[in-house]
Amino acid sequence: MDRRRCHRSRRRFLQTAAGGLALLAGCADLGQTDDEPDRDPAQVGSNPDVNADADNDVTIGWPTADVTVVDFxxxxxxxxxxxxxxxxxxxxxxxxxxxxxxxxxxxxxxxxxxxxxxxxxxxxxxxxxxxxxxxxxxxxxxxxxxxxxxxxxxxxxxxxxxxxxxxxxxxxxxxxxxxxxxxxxxxxxxxxxxxxxxxxxxxxxxxxxxxxxxxxxxxxxxxxxxxxxxxTDAPGPDGDSQFSGTDVPALPESVDEEGAEPADLSWYHEATPETPVYLEPDQEAVTAPARIEFNLVNHSDEYLSGNPHQWRLSKLVAGEWYRIAPDITPDPLSWVAPGTVTTSTLDLYDGRPIDRDRSRTVGYLGGGRYAYSVGYSVDGETHAALFDLDAPPLAVEPEPDATVDDTGNGTAADRVVRLPNYEDARRPATVTITRVDSHSPSDADASTDTDTDTGTTDADTDTDIGIDIDAHLIPEQLPRRRFRSFRNTLPLFDDDSIDRVVLETDRGTALGWFGYEEATRTVSYKEAVFEVAGALESD
Structure with missing residues (x-):
């Protein structure tokens, strides 16, 4: 070779981190209530990332030494x-x-x-x-x-x-x-x-x-x-992905504030031998229960920086990505050095999950196409990989300890659901869900921008019924903590005679999805549209 390269990579990393990450601290808990202690996460089908250091070869904090990359x-x-x-x-x-x-x-x-x-x-x-x-x-x-x-x-x-x-x-x-x-x-x-x-x-x-x-x-x-x-000239993967040539929409976390398609979304199935950083799964098609290992390979001369807990599992339904897990994302800063291959493991279940050591575990998943992404980058790009999961369609039911009462009102059949946290709640609250009309998710605006923290979407209009939809929901989301109020109400509408369900619970469960404020929103689920109202109970 006629060139010689000795890169000191730490300087670029410090500039990137100082400009874009200045300072990741605390914890973003999307579902923590103000009235109840933490529950067994498997109970609601979403396991938080309990292993703080699941990624190997990753260090929390700042790099402590220069790293030199050389070309022989x-x-x-x-x-x-x-x-x-x-x-x-x-x-x-x-x-x-x-x-x-x-x-x-x-x-x-x-x-x-x-x-x-x-x-x-x-x-x-x-x-x-x-x-x-x-x-x-x-x-x-x-x-x-x-x-x-x-x-x-x-x-x-x-x-x-x-x-x-x-x-x-x-x-x-x-x-x-x-x-x-x-x-x-x-x-x-x-x-x-x-x-x-x-x-x-x-x-x-x-x-x-x-x-x-x-x-x-x-x-x-x-x-x-x-x-x-x-x-040197082929740092990327040397194998072909089964998804080569597959077009999928951008992941919500990689779309900018104006909803524009990102230029920095890096899919494994689009990687070439010239791609220096890529997220490679050891399998791209599995049957539940299953385990997939993802290797984030850094064959660049730059540090990757970011949050080791900022992984995402999303499901593709009717041309739209829906965030599934995790519920909780702590926010430390860490880095991945040049030459490092850092591995994360994802365990997948179609029913109640079993916690695994040094693994990210997600349960209550139906069959379909999913995407897994991680939180490391050089300049804010998202690294992601597709996989197909073979599993039965997910059937969601209310929690076993929820009490369901029928209260016919003469014009429509209503049901009242009471959760155990209602009796001892400091601030009892209700969620009232009313059927509005039929709706198919495939009719939704394909350009809808999904909020990765709440799972909600910017309002779009169903042209068939003239109703603004604030969020499209799928069964795999309901067992997660942040959707607990929907898990205990929407499945009851499988009985077509039910027009309204009232959930009695605490403030966190009732209003967390609304940002802890009393509000009314419109959602779609299983070809139907519902008005959802969250409110504190009056004294």
Missing amino acids: ETAPLTAVVTGSVRTEDGLGATLDFDSPATASSPATLSGVIANHRNYEQTFDPTRLVVLNDPAASRSSGDATDTAYLVPTAEHPLAETVVPSSRDDDGRWRVDTVHGDWYPETLTLEPEQRLECEYHLLGHHERVSQPIEAGRYEFGAQDRGFAIAVWP
């Missing part, structure tokens, strides 16, 4: 180091590229070995990974052979200067791994720091693969380093 001159490869080592007793190691592999020198890395305590420490050097004897990788991904971190003559702890040479393809390899590279014990004075230098070299046996695309891991996954390597 001996092969069309780009590489970066991720990770660090910090022991409980205050020993630490960092590692970063200084220069790429060239015709005259292997790829060179610099490291720092440090004692962060104010007292002397003697320890086994292998605890710091980069002082293993030898420092050999465990390969993963497409990498099938071992890489070595070999101390150079400038390394202050090296007991052996290990020779290297280029093979017939011009790749650098270590000549031998024999000998003692480092001492058996190491003593560091209080707060002492040692600057070290390494070469990244391929396996000494010429029949083995040289350094190639993949991840070379040094040490354990949660305490060590990984050197990520990818094709």
Whole structure:
């Protein structure tokens, strides 16, 4: 290659974060009421993201070191180091590229070995990974052979200067791994720091693969380093999505305030080998119950910044996306370094969900097409992936502990539903839902803008009946906490003789969907239109 690139990526990240994220704090709870404690989330079919650090290789807070991305001159490869080592007793190691592999020198890395305590420490050097004897990788991904971190003559702890040479393809390899590279014990004075230098070299046996695309891991996954390597001119996915060529509308969270189609919505099925950042599912068609792993791959030279909890599951119905989960979105700031592949797991159920460790769990899902998106980006783009779920149509019923009473009024059949929180509510309230007329969701304005926090939509007009619709609802939304009032009322209208349902509950359940204010809105559900009025009970 005729170019050499060493990018210090932290500066761009800080500019992006300061300009667009200045300061994500607190918690956006879309369904918390003011009268009741948290309920079992499975009861209402929406599991909040209880695992704060489900994404691996993601750090909460600000980057603490520069990251250098290099392009090798001996092969069309780009590489970066991720990770660090910090022991409980205050020993630490960092590692970063200084220069790429060239015709005259292997790829060179610099490291720092440090004692962060104010007292002397003697320890086994292998605890710091980069002082293993030898420092050999465990390969993963497409990498099938071992890489070595070999101390150079400038390394202050090296007991052996290990020779290297280029093979017939011009790749650098270590000549031998024999000998003692480092001492058996190491003593560091209080707060002492040692600057070290390494070469990244391929396996000494010429029949083995040289350094190639993949991840070379040094040490354990949660305490060590990984050197990520990818094709310079083809950092994107090398497989075809089953949705290639599929056109779908923009996700609500990626539409701007004027409702314009975004230029920065990045779908996996539209990614090409030249796409540096993409969200790749391990499956694109599953049968409930199912688990899908999504890998957010950052093969760019920029940090991705954002909220690790800002994931979204949406369902496509009649050309419109409906947000399904999560209900609760805490707002920390975190970042994804260049070369990092961060994984999130989604467990899907067609009935009551089962909480899984290190997973995002969503229950009460019917079959259909869904989209999963995450909250990391360079310049505000949304990364998303489609998948199809095979499951029976969802049948929604009121909560088991809801009390339903018939109260015929002589002209129309009414029902009154009382939730357990009504009796002890500090501010009891009601939701009155009245059938207005029949309506089909497919008649709705396809350009409707959906609010990602409430699930409501800007009012559009059903031209058949001349009524402004404030929100279109689907069955998969009703079991979620923020739609609790609808779960306990709208299913009762499956009985065509019912014209009105009154829900007795607390203020949070009744008015949360309205922004905690008394209001009247119009919604559509299952080819019918309803007027919804939320109000506090008078003293």
